[in-house]
């Protein structure tokens with residue numbers, strides 16, 4: 001299975017592996033995938049199905065059609081995901097601000113990786129600012145897409161089908177309701193019965209993986225005009241213009257005809273309120289851009305002079321040992337510049353790392369140790385201005 005092969009890979013690795021994937025081949029793959037997935041898009045015809053259960057005052061659903069919800073109100077629901085090995089259920093928290101008038105439908109997703117907390121607070125903050133009575137259209141929030149991963153403050157879903165497998169659900173979308181493991185089925189249920197039938201646009205919020213920090217940035221396919229328009233509405237530091245891997249929620253949405261991107265809100269595991277505020281401002285801009293709420297735009301990427309990069313170059317540890325970083329996030333780095341020193345347990349220098357090309361620091365390691373093969377720093381660059389040479393692909 002896909003995830004068996006990818007089990008050792010995490011977000012950092014996929015970014016390495018996907019450095020050179022932008023372009024025509026990616027677009028062709030998108031088209032082919034859209035054709036094969038359209039035949040099973042039947043969930044939208046199901047409407048909203050209530051199980052009759054109520055948990056902590058929230059009604060339980062197995063399928064949602066926002067058209068069925070009362071306009072001008074905010075609705076709080078539990079979506080019934082896949083079952084646990086005990087037969088209990090992984091419920092997912094859903095909030096819908098449904099405008100008094102019809103209009104565009106925007107989705108805000110968090111918790112696809114369970115150690116990424118900034119997105120959850122960011123989405124809560126946006127939802128609390130919305131007045132459905134003044135809205136045209138809807139904003140749907142899903143806070144904890146990969147519930148077991150969120151419960152464990154872990155990136156991956158601990159799946160017990162064959163002994164514990166740690167499954168990265170953001171490699172599984174659009175999922176399969178009849179798939180051979182629970183996370184794949186959960187991804188299919190969420191995608192087919194909750195997200196795809198109810199969204200015109202999607203934002204799947206993430207952070208750096210545990211062990212890394214990152215600037216305020218997006219992973220976004222800037223070749224898609226409607227994606228680009230949303231991405232540029234955030235007053236953030238960087239945009240990495242890249243298709244990334246198949247299986248990402250944002251890519252599955254795009255394949256289903258729903259423009260989407262992956263905003264990345266800094267560090268995992270914590271609430272960084274300064275950085276959260278940037279993404280709240282950007283998301284409110286997106287809501288106004290789509291005419292869901294009236295009002296003036298806040299600051300955008302123009303104001304923050306956002307750096308749009310189409311290339312990523314990792315600095316990878318060649319030794320095991322303790323890392324001392326010599327560069328900060330978003331710092332401009334010249335080719336040949338020393339960016340990190342590594343020492344062994346005796347404090348002796350075992351490696352020094354220099355930038356193999358010029359760029360800006362997009363992410364850097366926060367764990368003090370690194371073993372051979374661990375990315376220490378990611379440099380983002382714009383290929384139009386970059387120095388030639390092969391990009392390291394793992």
Ligand SMILES: [Zn+2]
Nearest residue numbers: 113116206207
């Ligand atoms: Zn993530």
